[in-house]
Amino acid sequence: MDVLIIGFSSIVRRRVLPAVLTLPGVTKIHVASRCGDPREMIPEQRRGMLLADYETALKRCPPCLCYVSLPNSLHAVWAKKALDKGHHVVLDKPAVTRLEDALALADLSTERGLCLAEANVWPYHPLAEAFQQVIREDGSPPQAVVAVFTSPPLNPDNFRYQPEFGAGALLDRGPYAVSSGRFLFGQVPARIACDIVSSEAQGRVDISFSTTLSYPCGSSLLGFFSLGAVYRNSLSMIGGRYACEAERIFTPPADFRGTVVVQQGNARHNVETASGDTFAAFLQHVMDQIASNDQAKFAEILVQDATVLDEMRKVAQHCLPEHH
Incomplete structure (x- = not known):
């Protein structure tokens, strides 16, 4: 499975990308970043598309696991765009800033048969x-x-x-x-x-x-x-x-x-x-559940936590x- 990372944030540089690189089931790693260059962090054989525009990345990358790491208020917008393009989605915590967004995204992920998860690892x-x-x-x-x-x-x-x-x-x-x-x-x-x-x-x-x-x-x-x-x-x-x-x-x-x-x-x-490595263990679990088509629990947890x-x-x- 390919991984698309939207946002080259501090947590991506320090934890998410190093964790993804340890996962044997990940083939190519694509990154969409408006600042920073991830090129040196990704070995050439696993380096996918490196793009500066999030919308372009979602359009050009085949459906895969999309990790959204942006300021909190932007999570829901880009999660919806990713789900609409057929991507499974993992969001930095907090997954959303409004409960109604959690409910809408969960409904969309269920309707599309896609994973929606919060990276509270x-x-x-x-x-x-x-x-x-x-x-x-x-x-x-x-x-x-x-x-x-x-x-x-x-x-x-x-x-x-x-x-x-x-x-x-x-x-x-x-x-x-x-x-x-x-x-x-x-x-x-x-x-x-x-x-x-x-x-x-x-x-x-x-x-x-x-x-x-x-x-x-x-x-x-x-x-x-x-x-x-x-x-x-x-x-x-x-x-x-x-x-x-x-x-x-x-x-x-x-x-x-x-x-x-x-x-x-x-x-x-x-x-x-x-x-x-909590991020590696969490992402491996996400990928395993997607592989067995048993990813719905992640959205349930996301909505439960967002409600509280x-x-x-x-x-x-x-x-x-x-x-x-």
Whole structure:
């Protein structure tokens, strides 16, 4: 299968393209980019068309797997164009900025028999599997999950600070909160609370937020996420007879060998995990499901997560003064 990448973004250069190059099932890699030259990153024998125009790329490339990596507000437009041309589509997270776009794209992908997936890839690392293994061995879900992903301010020109491009921490980090609950509880939250802790651009760009997602099983996820705080990247969970925690879980480098600290009763031990390229594992899974014509689940997950994130944004309370 060929892969067409639309947008030569930082995440494409650092993670997506290196991951695609490891996949034996990928024949040619095409790139449409309005800035940057991917030529040196792609071996000649796998180098397809390198184009500067997205529309031209979609027309000239035969139907394949199209990875869209553009500013958030442009995802839906180019996903629809790709689906209309018969391409399977993977979108950077957040897949969309509006719930209605998620619903429309999912309907279109179903109608065309195509894949529509959001690249929220952290559950594909062995760290995440270690969390689920603890739950399976105990036989009961965690009572509480605490997710934290904060980082210092980005370059002021970054699209995450530009409202017209789908700015803010809720869109950028919210998918981690939503997917953490889905991954560990296997349920949709019954109640959602979300508060904007700080914002910029006269309140139009949320910089930090906290959230509590309460699930039908009686458990809760508590999260704090920020584009303007000291770096933290952690997930922990507490059950009746166990607890565990891990660092760098949401964005582990491809060569990262993580540690999960597990407590069972009064005994503590470390579970050392293997490294794992989350993007490669996710994309391989996508390609395998397409090959078996079993790709519909990806669109279902995308819509489910978009629905929860939409509700978080609706209930968010802009109650604090602007922080810089």
